[in-house]
Amino acid sequence: MIPIHKIKQNQEAVIEALTKKHFKDISLIDTLIEKDEARKNVQKKLDDVLFEVNSISKEVGNLFKQGKAEEAEVLKNKSSELKSTTENLSQSLKSIENEIHDIHIQFPNIPHESVPKGKTAEDNTTVRSWGTRPILAKNAVPHWDLASKYDLFDLDLGSKLTGAGFPVFKGKGAKLQRALAQFFLDENTAAGYQEIIPPLMVNEASAYATGQLPDKEGQMYIINEERPFYMIPTAEVPVTNIYRDKVLSLQDLPVKLTAFSQCFRREAGSYGKDVRGLNRVHQFDKVEIVQLVNPENSYQILEEMTAHVEGILQKLGLEYRVLLLCGGDMSFASAKTYDLEVYSAAQEKWLEVSSVSNFEDFQTNRLKARYKDEEGKTKLCHSLNGSALALPRIYAAILENYQTEDGIKIPDVLVPYTGFNKI
RNA sequence: GGAGGAAUGCCAGAGCGGUUUAAUGGAGCAGUCUUGAAAACUGUCGUAGGUAACACUACCGGGGGUUCGAAUCCCUCUUCCUCCGCCA
Numbered sequence: 001m002i003p004i005h006k007i008k009q010n011q012e013a014v015i016e017a018l019t020k021k022h023f024k025d026i027s028l029i030d031t032l033i034e035k036d037e038a039r040k041n042v043q044k045k046l047d048d049v050l051f052e053v054n055s056i057s058k059e060v061g062n063l064f065k066q067g068k069a070e071e072a073e074v075l076k077n078k079s080s081e082l083k084s085t086t087e088n089l090s091q092s093l094k095s096i097e098n099e100i101h102d103i104h105i106q107f108p109n110i111p112h113e114s115v116p117k118g119k120t121a122e123d124n125t126t127v128r129s130w131g132t133r134p135i136l137a138k139n140a141v142p143h144w145d146l147a148s149k150y151d152l153f154d155l156d157l158g159s160k161l162t163g164a165g166f167p168v169f170k171g172k173g174a175k176l177q178r179a180l181a182q183f184f185l186d187e188n189t190a191a192g193y194q195e196i197i198p199p200l201m202v203n204e205a206s207a208y209a210t211g212q213l214p215d216k217e218g219q220m221y222i223i224n225e226e227r228p229f230y231m232i233p234t235a236e237v238p239v240t241n242i243y244r245d246k247v248l249s250l251q252d253l254p255v256k257l258t259a260f261s262q263c264f265r266r267e268a269g270s271y272g273k274d275v276r277g278l279n280r281v282h283q284f285d286k287v288e289i290v291q292l293v294n295p296e297n298s299y300q301i302l303e304e305m306t307a308h309v310e311g312i313l314q315k316l317g318l319e320y321r322v323l324l325l326c327g328g329d330m331s332f333a334s335a336k337t338y339d340l341e342v343y344s345a346a347q348e349k350w351l352e353v354s355s356v357s358n359f360e361d362f363q364t365n366r367l368k369a370r371y372k373d374e375e376g377k378t379k380l381c382h383s384l385n386g387s388a389l390a391l392p393r394i395y396a397a398i399l400e401n402y403q404t405e406d407g408i409k410i411p412d413v414l415v416p417y418t419g420f421n422k423i
Numbered sequence: 424g425g426a427g428g429a430a431u432g433c434c435a436g437a438g439c440g441g442u443u444u445a446a447u448g449g450a451g452c453a454g455u456c457u458u459g460a461a462a463a464c465u466g467u468c469g470u471a472g473g474u475a476a477c478a479c480u481a482c483c484g485g486g487g488g489u490u491c492g493a494a495u496c497c498c499u500c501u502u503c504c505u506c507c508g509c510c511a
Contacts, residue, residue: 039472040473043473044473044479044480046480047472047473047479047480048480050479051479053492054480054492057490057492058442058492060441061492062441072491076490076492082491083491227501247469247470249433249451376468378470378471
């Protein structure tokens with residue numbers, strides 16, 4: 001959520017920024033500000049009445065001590081009469097706070113000034129690209145065919161065990177998957193990220209704090225016992241929530257965390273050739289990087305994180321491009337996002353393998369992840385995250401781009417992890 | 424799964440119905456002293472709402488209740504600890 005004081009202070013700028021994100025109902029900003037004024041009013045009235053109640057109570061205590069029971073009784077009655085007033089006021093306070101919250105939560109984050117205007121993926125700008133396209137043999141095939149040919153993973157088998165979109169990895173195919181995860185984690189920890197193994201299910205509070213709830217519950221699998229648990233759609237959820245309700249000191253920043261986890265996404269409504277093979281599945285592996293930082297340098301860190309992910313892609317020798325997402329294509333919570341796409345040579349298309357975002361204080365405002373600045377004032381951290389990296393599409397790209405007439409070559413950096421250099 | 428105990432500020436820890444606007448240590452921060460450090464001493468030291476600044480209000484694991492008044496009493500949920508059972 002955008003902190004309310006920010007909205008109030010820069011109304012016009014906020015309106016302009018939200019327009020860039022194609023937010024439909026700008027008038028909600030006025031409503032929000034009006035309601036907030038009303039909230040203050042009610043709050044003030046309530047506080048005044050409570051002050052009176054407190055004063056009377058103190059006085060009653062004194063009178064009893066002095067043995068003046070009669071006078072005390074009079075005051076007691078007076079205080080009792082105030083009760084309905086406080087009840088009414090706190091009720092209207094509560095309802096107005098709820099209204100404010102319902103409006104507030106609809107605002108997407110304000111895009112950074114460097115974010116281009118635009119509506120769809122067409123309007124994203126390519127910032128840079130790297131690498132060369134492999135020249136494949138005439139009979140080169142997409143990864144799902146390679147998977148059957150070399151028995152690397154099996155989606156039909158997954159359907160039997162669970163349902164569509166739950167791949168079963170086998171043999172060298174499984175080993176390659178594990179090798180990738182291991183390689184990514186090693187790269188990340190070498191860059192100073194602390195490794196976390198998080199729970200794969202989270203509670204409501206966590207899902208809310210990182211923004212999956214209340215709007216995106218359709219994305220998640222929900223385990224419903226007495227209380228709901230949510231299967232994580234990304235390790236970002238548990239990992240970022242580590243710092244929910246925390247106040248850090250300046251020297252704790254930046255906090256750099258990395259986590260490998262399975263991710264579960266319902267992806268309701270997706271179909272067609274975009275979802276073939278590993279392009280889009282319900283359970284997949286991902287290594288995530290998360291940072292909580294001093295707001296002063298969050299944009300510098302966004303660049304660093306992007307460069308870090310690029311470094312990994314370079315080591316794997318995969319051709320990629322970096323896209324700066326336009327206002328219309330970026331996520332609700334992001335202020336600036338780079339997408340990294342690798343070229344999948346047999347499918348002849350770009351596959352998104354990482355998305356690195358600066359959320360500024362949008363997410364930490366919900367999390368209440370804060371730090372003390374030089375003057376000892378408590379302020380919101382900025383949060384960033386990115387995939388480093390999502391496995392399925394990297395896996396697909398490696399199979400496709402490294403296929404040869406007589407097998408699939410394993411990129412050199414992975415050989416220490418796989419123990420073989422060819423499938 | 425059963426039986427008990429507990430949850431208080433950054434940490435430790437008192438308070439168990441009315442000068443508690445949460446005692447007292449420790450840590451942290453600022454200062455005095457010192458060549459510097461340590462020790463000692465002095466001050467400061469939660470979060471949020473609110474105000475021009477004060478005032479004021481809320482918060483003692485979460486939610487609800489009793490009362491003029493709740494950290495304190497009651498109900499409920501959660502978490503942790505000890506013991507028993509089961510178990511990779």
